[in-house]
Amino acid sequence: MPSPEAPPVGVYDVIGLGFGPANLAVAGALLEQPRETSPISVNKSLFIERYPEFKWHPGMLLPGTRMQISFLKDLATLRSPQSPITFVSYLHSQNRLVDFINRGCITPTRKEYSDYLAYAARYVQAQGIKVAYGESVIAIEEEGEGTVQVRSKVLTTGETRIRRAKNIIISPGGSAWVPRCIQTILPHPRIIHSSQYISSVEPMLATMKATTRPLKIAVVGAGQSAVEVLLDLNSRLTSMGESAGQPHNLHLIIRGGSLNPSDGGPFANQVYNPEMVDVMYDLPSDSRKRVMADYKATNYGVVNPLTLDSLYQVMYDQQVDGDIARRGGNVPPVTSTHITILPYSNLSSAEIITNPSQTSRETEDADTLSVLLQNTITQGLSETTYDAIICATGYERNSWLNLLKSSSLGKHFGLCASSDKTRLAVDRDLRAVTNGKNGNFGATMNGKNGIFKAAANGINGHSRTPDKGINAEAIHASMETKVSDTLYISRRYRLLPLPTAGHEFIPKIYLQGCAEETHGLSDTLLSVTGVRAGHIVEDLCSN
DSSP states (O other), X not given: OOOOOOOOOSSBSEEEEOOSHHHHHHHHHHXXXXXXXXXXXXXXXXXXXXXXXXOSSGGGOOXXXXXXXXXXXXXXXXXXXXXXXXXXXXXXXTTOXXXXXXHTOSOOBHHHHHHHHHHHHHHHHHTTOEEEETEEEEEEEEETTTEEEEEEEEXXXXXXXXXXXXXXXXXXXXXXXXXXXXHTTOOOTTEEEGGGHHHHHHHHHHTTTTOSSOOEEEEEOSSHHHHHHHHXXXXXXXXXXXXXXXXXXXXXXXXXXXXOBOOOOTTGGGGGSHHHHHHHHHSOHHHHHHHHHHTGGGTTTOBOHHHHHHHHHHHHHHHHHHHHHHHHSSOOOSOOEEEEEEOSEEEEEEEEEOOXXXXXXXXXXXXXXXXXXXXXXXOOEEEEEESEXXXXXXXXXXXXXXXXXXXXXXGGGXXXXXXXXXXXXXXXXXXXXXXXXXXXXXXXXXXXXXXXXXXXXTOTTOOOSOOTTOOHHHHHHHHHHTOOSEEEEOXXXXXXXXXXXXXXXXXXXXXXXXXXXXXXXXXXSSTTHHHHHHHHHHHHHOO
């Protein structure tokens, strides 16, 4: 159920769009401010969340799955270890601190971490933070007196609510992304994105239990979620037993040659240290891109080595069982599912094939999904059919951009509805543009971590040449017409308005979880959530 509307407060000091971990950490940081003197009042702070209650990745809370980061990288510890919303405080409140220590492992299960986040959400609300659950933000517009109008829709009733705020914090999270050829045949009950896996897989399998032939299901993706889904499906199909004496088939479709382990070593993980955000932000754009490419294997399209070991063991056991069954005559295979990895495979097209012998009521359940795969090495094509497809294909993070494009606010940042290629740039780029310079920016370094000095000093191929994507004359021209494909963001995550001949844009608009391009790989992850929240609140409370 949506949260009841709080008594009118006139104009809110701040409204947060979304109430996931990012804005939850902001709420905790706001509570640390002195209530008597802080310019941002807790009583005039509101967060709008589309879920009817606090939820965190509910579709991927698979049994036994663990977090990939230490419990100390929680909502507050790296910023304020004494905070009441640290993971340790949560464990203490549940009388589980000693037992957790006895585990001898620094990574909680996802189930426990989800419960921790929900605990923190309840805590901040009990301290006065307001959350409007069950509402989807549909528009933001410029209002008078230096405010922003936020329009949301109550999802259960369709009612529209309009509120005003002096500042907003946009923390949209990610939206499920599926390959374009799959998008053309959506929605379909047997095409699932991993974000909805837990709530959808049982109903989906239930519709196929009566099938008299072995099932064939594809999982698309090469990252952690894909392998976790694959292992879970293997368990579920095995528990269903064989069909017509034949094992069910699971295919993992990957574009590369093999599954790759994530680099979780201590040196590689330094890229997620809070101080590395300063380093990344200070680098020229081309150097920043090179550093992120160097560390891509810490997060993107990779799998935890322990999870890879589990998958390999399952597949090896299937080989052993198959050999025994073929040799032993009366000895049936122990497993009833067979996993195959299809490397160098790219989805080329997909269509729904309906069995004409089925009635109209049965048609949806009788559908098969025909997929054309292209080998990325030979370019050869192969066609196969599946009973279901699970897309563990990641997320896109453009909802905030679409919100600004359709808003009167966009013009203040050089954005218009027709912009189809938008990038983020750092504040020094904006200073150079407004000063009429040519974009020859030198990165500054605090020298705290030697592994990035070369990038800042132009050594070993890390160039300090001007950012070729910035052209002062072109941006000046676009500023005159208020049209640009470049948005500027401060170190403390505030979108920077372009200087214009008109009135000064007063509201502060912050962006969380979407600034990887300027702040580095940690921005979309939990690693710096607590520290980033502190920076935003400090900036929010400053003059």
